[in-house]
Amino acid sequence: xxxxxxxxxxxxxxxxxxxxxxxxxxxxxxxxxxxxxxxxxxxxxxxxxxxxxxxxxxxxxxxxxxxxxxxxxxxxxxxxxxxxxxxxxxxxxxxxxxxxxxxxxxxxxxxxxxxxxxxxxxxxxxxxxxxxxxxxxxxxxxxxxxxxxxxxxxxxxxxxxxxxxxxxxxxxxxxxxxxxxxxxxxxxxxxxxxxxxxxxxxxxxxxxxxxxxxxxxxxxxxxxxxxxxxxxxxxxxxxxxxxxxxxxxxxxxxxxxxxxxxxxxxxxxxxxxxxxxxxxxxxxxxxxxxxxxxxxxxxxxxxxxxxxxxxxxxxxxxxxxx
Ligand code: FES
Numbered sequence: 001x002x003x004x005x006x007x008x009x010x011x012x013x014x015x016x017x018x019x020x021x022x023x024x025x026x027x028x029x030x031x032x033x034x035x036x037x038x039x040x041x042x043x044x045x046x047x048x049x050x051x052x053x054x055x056x057x058x059x060x061x062x063x064x065x066x067x068x069x070x071x072x073x074x075x076x077x078x079x080x081x082x083x084x085x086x087x088x089x090x091x092x093x094x095x096x097x098x099x100x101x102x103x104x105x106x107x108x109x110x111x112x113x114x115x116x117x118x119x120x121x122x123x124x125x126x127x128x129x130x131x132x133x134x135x136x137x138x139x140x141x142x143x144x145x146x147x148x149x150x151x152x153x154x155x156x157x158x159x160x161x162x163x164x165x166x167x168x169x170x171x172x173x174x175x176x177x178x179x180x181x182x183x184x185x186x187x188x189x190x191x192x193x194x195x196x197x198x199x200x201x202x203x204x205x206x207x208x209x210x211x212x213x214x215x216x217x218x219x220x221x222x223x224x225x226x227x228x229x230x231x232x233x234x235x236x237x238x239x240x241x242x243x244x245x246x247x248x249x250x251x252x253x254x255x256x257x258x259x260x261x262x263x264x265x266x267x268x269x270x271x272x273x274x275x276x277x278x279x280x281x282x283x284x285x286x287x288x289x290x291x292x293x294x295x296x297x298x299x300x301x302x303x304x305x306x307x308x309x310x311x312x313x314x315x316x317x318x319x320x321x322x
Contacts, residue, residue, distance in 0.1 A: 007034070011092045012066065018151040020073040021119060022085055023058075025066050029093055033064040039130035040103035040123045040194075040222070043067060044276050046095040048087045052270035052278065053080035056123035056196075056222075057099060058152070061130050067099070070151050072119035102293055103196070103222040105130060110190030113183070114140040115205055117197020118149070123222060124196050125152055132161040143168040143178050143201065180208040187214040194220045223293075237313040241265065241322045242284050256308035265322060267308060274310035281306060282321035287314040 009026040017023045028034055042056045059068035071084045088094065103123055105112070112131055116124035121142055131138040140161075144150040146169055156165050168178040184193070184205075193214060195205045202221055209219055239248045239256060250259040257267050257279060270278040274292030288306035299305070308320075 005098050006095050007098060009034075009067070009094055009096055011088060011090050011094065014088065014090050017070060018153070019146075019148045021070055021149070021151045022073075023068055023070045023151070024084070024088065025068050026094065026096065027066050034067060035098045036064060037061055037067070037099035038101050039105050039127040041099035041101040041126075042103075042123070043069070043099050044097040045069070045084075047080060047083040049079060049083055050270070051079055051083065052276045053084070054271070054275050056103075056126065058122035058125050059129075060133075061126055062133065067096075070119060070122045103194075103220060105194075106192045106218075106220065108190070109192040110137065111188065111192075112136060112138040113191065113193045114138060115178075115193065115195040115197070116140065116142045117195075117201030118144055119151065120195075120197030120201070120222075121151060122196075124194060125156070127194060128156075128161055128165070129159075132159070132164075138164060140165045141168060141178055141183070142166070143170070143197070145170045147172075180205060181212075184209045184212050184214065187212060187218065192218050192220060196222045199223065234312055237315070238317045239313075240285075240317055240319045242319055243322060250312070255310065256312065260308070260322075267322075269309050272309045274307045277307070279307055279309045281308050284319040284321055286318035288312070288318060289314045 008029045010029050011024055012027045013025040015023050037057055039061050042054045044052050044054050046052050055069035055071060057067050058070050059066060071081055073085045074081045105127055114124045114127055124140065128138065128140050142150070142165060147153070150167065156162055168176055193209055195202050202223065206219060206221060234252050236249060236251045239250055239260065241248070248259055248263045248265065250256050257269055260267060267279050267281060270276045275294055277294045282305050283303060287303050289312040290300040290306060291310045291312065292307035294307055
Protein backbone atom coordinates (compact mmCIF):
# COMPACT_ATOMS: atom_id res chain seq x y z
CA UNK A 1 0.00 0.00 0.00
CA UNK A 2 1.15 3.51 -0.59
CA UNK A 3 -0.68 5.01 2.36
CA UNK A 4 1.18 5.35 5.60
CA UNK A 5 -0.13 6.62 8.90
CA UNK A 6 1.52 9.21 11.06
CA UNK A 7 3.53 8.56 14.19
CA UNK A 8 4.65 10.99 16.86
CA UNK A 9 8.25 10.36 17.79
CA UNK A 10 10.70 12.07 20.08
CA UNK A 11 14.32 12.72 19.16
CA UNK A 12 15.98 10.70 21.93
CA UNK A 13 19.49 11.33 20.65
CA UNK A 14 21.12 13.50 18.04
CA UNK A 15 24.77 12.72 17.39
CA UNK A 16 27.50 13.76 14.99
CA UNK A 17 28.33 10.58 13.15
CA UNK A 18 30.94 11.92 10.71
CA UNK A 19 31.83 15.24 9.12
CA UNK A 20 28.52 16.86 8.08
CA UNK A 21 26.52 13.75 9.01
CA UNK A 22 24.18 13.56 12.02
CA UNK A 23 22.19 10.62 13.26
CA UNK A 24 18.82 11.00 14.95
CA UNK A 25 17.43 8.31 17.19
CA UNK A 26 13.62 8.48 17.14
CA UNK A 27 11.49 6.80 19.81
CA UNK A 28 7.77 6.55 20.41
CA UNK A 29 6.57 9.59 22.42
CA UNK A 30 4.86 7.30 24.91
CA UNK A 31 7.77 4.90 25.19
CA UNK A 32 5.99 2.13 23.31
CA UNK A 33 7.17 -0.09 20.49
CA UNK A 34 7.38 1.30 17.00
CA UNK A 35 5.90 -0.46 13.97
CA UNK A 36 8.23 -3.12 12.57
CA UNK A 37 10.23 -2.38 9.45
CA UNK A 38 12.19 -4.36 6.90
CA UNK A 39 15.68 -3.55 5.60
CA UNK A 40 15.53 -0.84 2.92
CA UNK A 41 12.59 1.01 4.50
CA UNK A 42 12.34 4.76 4.91
CA UNK A 43 10.12 7.14 6.84
CA UNK A 44 8.78 10.52 5.76
CA UNK A 45 9.80 13.11 8.35
CA UNK A 46 7.79 16.33 8.67
CA UNK A 47 10.29 19.08 9.26
CA UNK A 48 10.06 22.58 10.66
CA UNK A 49 8.95 24.88 7.85
CA UNK A 50 6.34 22.49 6.52
CA UNK A 51 8.58 20.35 4.39
CA UNK A 52 8.73 16.58 4.32
CA UNK A 53 11.82 14.54 3.62
CA UNK A 54 12.42 10.84 3.31
CA UNK A 55 15.14 9.16 5.34
CA UNK A 56 16.13 5.50 5.27
CA UNK A 57 16.16 3.63 8.54
CA UNK A 58 19.68 2.48 9.30
CA UNK A 59 19.33 0.57 12.55
CA UNK A 60 19.04 -3.18 12.88
CA UNK A 61 15.53 -4.03 11.62
CA UNK A 62 14.92 -6.34 14.54
CA UNK A 63 14.87 -3.35 16.91
CA UNK A 64 11.40 -2.10 17.80
CA UNK A 65 12.31 0.56 20.40
CA UNK A 66 13.77 3.08 17.96
CA UNK A 67 14.29 4.23 14.40
CA UNK A 68 17.72 5.54 13.49
CA UNK A 69 18.21 7.88 10.54
CA UNK A 70 21.37 9.49 9.21
CA UNK A 71 21.29 12.91 7.55
CA UNK A 72 23.99 14.53 5.45
CA UNK A 73 24.18 18.32 5.56
CA UNK A 74 23.90 18.96 1.87
CA UNK A 75 25.18 22.34 0.69
CA UNK A 76 22.67 22.12 -2.17
CA UNK A 77 19.88 21.45 0.34
CA UNK A 78 16.50 22.91 -0.47
CA UNK A 79 15.96 23.17 3.28
CA UNK A 80 15.51 19.58 4.43
CA UNK A 81 18.98 18.58 5.55
CA UNK A 82 19.67 22.07 6.91
CA UNK A 83 16.51 22.01 9.00
CA UNK A 84 17.46 18.59 10.38
CA UNK A 85 20.98 19.70 11.27
CA UNK A 86 20.19 23.18 12.60
CA UNK A 87 16.65 23.12 13.95
CA UNK A 88 15.89 19.61 15.13
CA UNK A 89 17.19 19.01 18.65
CA UNK A 90 17.09 16.25 21.24
CA UNK A 91 13.76 16.09 23.04
CA UNK A 92 11.84 17.54 20.11
CA UNK A 93 8.71 15.74 18.93
CA UNK A 94 8.42 15.07 15.20
CA UNK A 95 5.67 13.64 13.08
CA UNK A 96 6.81 10.84 10.81
CA UNK A 97 5.11 8.31 8.60
CA UNK A 98 5.12 4.63 9.36
CA UNK A 99 7.98 2.89 7.49
CA UNK A 100 7.54 2.25 3.79
CA UNK A 101 9.78 0.08 1.67
CA UNK A 102 10.60 0.74 -1.98
CA UNK A 103 13.98 -0.96 -1.69
CA UNK A 104 13.40 -4.44 -0.27
CA UNK A 105 15.85 -7.32 -0.17
CA UNK A 106 15.15 -10.18 -2.57
CA UNK A 107 14.49 -13.15 -0.38
CA UNK A 108 15.59 -15.75 -2.89
CA UNK A 109 19.11 -14.29 -3.26
CA UNK A 110 21.99 -16.77 -3.12
CA UNK A 111 24.45 -13.95 -2.66
CA UNK A 112 24.08 -10.20 -2.25
CA UNK A 113 26.41 -7.45 -3.29
CA UNK A 114 25.75 -4.23 -1.37
CA UNK A 115 27.20 -1.01 -2.76
CA UNK A 116 26.93 2.24 -0.82
CA UNK A 117 28.08 5.71 -1.83
CA UNK A 118 28.27 8.35 0.93
CA UNK A 119 25.07 8.80 2.91
CA UNK A 120 23.52 6.11 0.69
CA UNK A 121 24.99 3.79 3.29
CA UNK A 122 21.87 4.13 5.45
CA UNK A 123 19.58 1.55 3.77
CA UNK A 124 22.58 -0.55 2.75
CA UNK A 125 23.81 -0.82 6.34
CA UNK A 126 20.36 -1.94 7.44
CA UNK A 127 20.48 -4.60 4.73
CA UNK A 128 23.91 -5.74 5.93
CA UNK A 129 22.54 -6.11 9.48
CA UNK A 130 19.65 -8.17 8.21
CA UNK A 131 21.73 -10.40 5.93
CA UNK A 132 24.24 -10.96 8.74
CA UNK A 133 21.46 -12.01 11.14
CA UNK A 134 20.12 -14.52 8.66
CA UNK A 135 23.58 -15.88 7.89
CA UNK A 136 23.22 -14.91 4.22
CA UNK A 137 26.15 -14.69 1.88
CA UNK A 138 26.96 -11.04 1.15
CA UNK A 139 29.69 -8.52 0.58
CA UNK A 140 29.46 -4.76 1.06
CA UNK A 141 31.49 -1.99 -0.55
CA UNK A 142 31.27 1.48 0.95
CA UNK A 143 32.65 4.41 -1.05
CA UNK A 144 33.11 7.85 0.51
CA UNK A 145 35.10 10.99 -0.17
CA UNK A 146 37.34 10.50 2.86
CA UNK A 147 37.56 8.59 6.14
CA UNK A 148 36.29 11.61 8.10
CA UNK A 149 33.14 11.68 5.96
CA UNK A 150 32.46 7.99 6.49
CA UNK A 151 29.46 7.48 8.76
CA UNK A 152 29.14 4.34 10.88
CA UNK A 153 32.81 3.35 10.56
CA UNK A 154 33.00 2.32 14.22
CA UNK A 155 29.67 0.52 14.12
CA UNK A 156 30.75 -1.48 11.08
CA UNK A 157 34.20 -2.20 12.53
CA UNK A 158 32.71 -3.61 15.72
CA UNK A 159 29.91 -5.53 14.00
CA UNK A 160 29.88 -9.25 13.37
CA UNK A 161 30.06 -8.60 9.63
CA UNK A 162 33.09 -6.28 9.64
CA UNK A 163 35.09 -8.71 7.51
CA UNK A 164 32.47 -8.52 4.75
CA UNK A 165 32.76 -4.73 4.36
CA UNK A 166 35.38 -2.97 2.29
CA UNK A 167 35.87 0.78 2.52
CA UNK A 168 36.95 2.84 -0.49
CA UNK A 169 38.02 6.44 0.00
CA UNK A 170 38.19 8.91 -2.91
CA UNK A 171 41.23 10.53 -1.32
CA UNK A 172 42.94 7.21 -0.61
CA UNK A 173 45.52 5.20 -2.52
CA UNK A 174 44.65 3.99 -6.01
CA UNK A 175 44.73 0.31 -5.03
CA UNK A 176 41.87 0.68 -2.52
CA UNK A 177 39.51 2.33 -5.02
CA UNK A 178 36.49 0.33 -6.07
CA UNK A 179 37.04 -1.40 -9.40
CA UNK A 180 33.48 -1.77 -10.64
CA UNK A 181 34.40 -3.44 -13.91
CA UNK A 182 36.13 -6.27 -12.03
CA UNK A 183 33.61 -6.52 -9.20
CA UNK A 184 30.64 -6.72 -11.58
CA UNK A 185 32.42 -8.62 -14.35
CA UNK A 186 30.36 -11.80 -14.25
CA UNK A 187 26.70 -11.77 -13.22
CA UNK A 188 25.85 -14.98 -11.39
CA UNK A 189 22.40 -16.54 -11.19
CA UNK A 190 20.90 -15.72 -7.81
CA UNK A 191 23.33 -12.89 -7.14
CA UNK A 192 21.58 -9.60 -6.37
CA UNK A 193 23.10 -6.15 -6.49
CA UNK A 194 21.86 -3.30 -4.27
CA UNK A 195 23.08 0.23 -4.70
CA UNK A 196 22.30 3.54 -3.02
CA UNK A 197 24.26 6.76 -3.19
CA UNK A 198 24.70 9.97 -5.13
CA UNK A 199 23.40 9.92 -8.69
CA UNK A 200 26.85 9.79 -10.33
CA UNK A 201 27.82 6.76 -8.22
CA UNK A 202 24.58 4.95 -8.93
CA UNK A 203 24.73 5.69 -12.62
CA UNK A 204 28.28 4.30 -12.77
CA UNK A 205 27.31 1.12 -10.90
CA UNK A 206 24.16 0.47 -12.89
CA UNK A 207 25.77 1.29 -16.23
CA UNK A 208 28.64 -1.09 -15.50
CA UNK A 209 26.32 -3.87 -14.33
CA UNK A 210 24.03 -3.52 -17.34
CA UNK A 211 27.04 -3.41 -19.64
CA UNK A 212 28.25 -6.70 -18.15
CA UNK A 213 24.86 -8.29 -18.77
CA UNK A 214 23.33 -8.25 -15.29
CA UNK A 215 19.61 -9.02 -15.60
CA UNK A 216 17.39 -6.14 -14.52
CA UNK A 217 15.65 -8.37 -11.96
CA UNK A 218 18.96 -8.71 -10.09
CA UNK A 219 19.54 -4.94 -9.86
CA UNK A 220 18.03 -3.02 -6.95
CA UNK A 221 18.51 0.66 -6.37
CA UNK A 222 17.11 3.66 -4.58
CA UNK A 223 17.85 7.20 -5.64
CA UNK A 224 18.02 9.81 -2.89
CA UNK A 225 14.93 11.90 -2.95
CA UNK A 226 14.06 9.94 -6.08
CA UNK A 227 15.55 11.78 -9.01
CA UNK A 228 12.68 12.60 -11.29
CA UNK A 229 13.36 11.22 -14.73
CA UNK A 230 13.14 13.86 -17.41
CA UNK A 231 12.70 12.46 -20.84
CA UNK A 232 13.14 13.79 -24.33
CA UNK A 233 9.63 12.64 -25.01
CA UNK A 234 8.21 15.04 -22.36
CA UNK A 235 5.74 17.14 -24.30
CA UNK A 236 3.27 19.89 -23.60
CA UNK A 237 -0.31 18.94 -22.78
CA UNK A 238 -3.34 20.51 -21.22
CA UNK A 239 -4.99 20.14 -17.87
CA UNK A 240 -8.72 20.56 -17.57
CA UNK A 241 -10.06 21.45 -14.12
CA UNK A 242 -13.20 19.39 -13.63
CA UNK A 243 -14.90 21.91 -11.35
CA UNK A 244 -14.74 24.87 -13.73
CA UNK A 245 -13.87 23.37 -17.11
CA UNK A 246 -10.91 25.73 -17.22
CA UNK A 247 -7.93 24.65 -19.36
CA UNK A 248 -4.32 25.19 -18.26
CA UNK A 249 -1.46 24.46 -20.67
CA UNK A 250 1.55 22.60 -19.25
CA UNK A 251 4.57 23.37 -21.39
CA UNK A 252 7.30 20.78 -21.98
CA UNK A 253 9.69 22.36 -19.47
CA UNK A 254 7.26 22.96 -16.58
CA UNK A 255 5.74 20.65 -14.03
CA UNK A 256 1.98 20.39 -13.70
CA UNK A 257 2.10 21.98 -10.25
CA UNK A 258 4.17 24.90 -11.54
CA UNK A 259 1.87 25.51 -14.50
CA UNK A 260 -1.18 25.33 -12.23
CA UNK A 261 0.39 27.64 -9.64
CA UNK A 262 1.09 30.21 -12.35
CA UNK A 263 -2.57 29.97 -13.29
CA UNK A 264 -3.51 30.61 -9.67
CA UNK A 265 -4.31 27.00 -8.77
CA UNK A 266 -2.23 25.92 -5.79
CA UNK A 267 -1.69 22.27 -4.96
CA UNK A 268 -0.17 21.45 -1.59
CA UNK A 269 3.34 20.09 -2.08
CA UNK A 270 6.20 18.93 0.04
CA UNK A 271 9.01 16.91 -1.52
CA UNK A 272 8.42 18.06 -5.12
CA UNK A 273 10.11 14.83 -6.19
CA UNK A 274 7.32 12.29 -6.31
CA UNK A 275 8.19 10.55 -3.08
CA UNK A 276 5.94 11.91 -0.32
CA UNK A 277 2.42 11.76 -1.76
CA UNK A 278 1.37 15.23 -0.55
CA UNK A 279 0.32 16.43 -4.00
CA UNK A 280 -1.72 13.31 -4.86
CA UNK A 281 -4.53 14.34 -7.20
CA UNK A 282 -7.39 12.36 -8.73
CA UNK A 283 -7.39 11.92 -12.49
CA UNK A 284 -10.85 11.72 -14.04
CA UNK A 285 -9.90 11.40 -17.71
CA UNK A 286 -6.70 10.90 -19.69
CA UNK A 287 -3.64 8.78 -18.99
CA UNK A 288 -0.91 10.11 -16.69
CA UNK A 289 2.76 9.52 -17.38
CA UNK A 290 3.78 8.45 -13.87
CA UNK A 291 7.26 9.51 -12.78
CA UNK A 292 6.85 9.20 -9.03
CA UNK A 293 8.14 6.60 -6.63
CA UNK A 294 5.21 6.95 -4.21
CA UNK A 295 2.41 4.97 -5.84
CA UNK A 296 2.74 1.23 -6.17
CA UNK A 297 2.95 -0.15 -9.74
CA UNK A 298 -0.66 -1.34 -9.38
CA UNK A 299 -1.83 2.09 -8.25
CA UNK A 300 0.00 3.69 -11.15
CA UNK A 301 -1.57 1.24 -13.58
CA UNK A 302 -5.05 2.20 -12.40
CA UNK A 303 -4.38 5.71 -13.81
CA UNK A 304 -7.00 7.31 -11.59
CA UNK A 305 -4.56 9.41 -9.53
CA UNK A 306 -1.10 10.89 -10.05
CA UNK A 307 1.56 13.08 -8.46
CA UNK A 308 1.56 16.35 -10.38
CA UNK A 309 4.83 17.60 -8.87
CA UNK A 310 6.69 15.26 -11.22
CA UNK A 311 4.32 13.20 -13.36
CA UNK A 312 3.05 14.28 -16.75
CA UNK A 313 0.52 13.08 -19.30
CA UNK A 314 0.56 10.50 -22.06
CA UNK A 315 -2.61 11.95 -23.54
CA UNK A 316 -3.05 15.50 -24.91
CA UNK A 317 -5.39 16.28 -22.03
CA UNK A 318 -5.79 15.22 -18.41
CA UNK A 319 -8.98 16.03 -16.56
CA UNK A 320 -8.21 16.51 -12.88
CA UNK A 321 -10.54 16.48 -9.89
CA UNK A 322 -9.73 20.08 -9.07
S1 FES B 1 5.02 16.88 -3.43
FE1 FES B 1 5.76 14.97 -2.74
S2 FES B 1 4.92 13.61 -4.18
FE2 FES B 1 4.42 15.54 -5.00
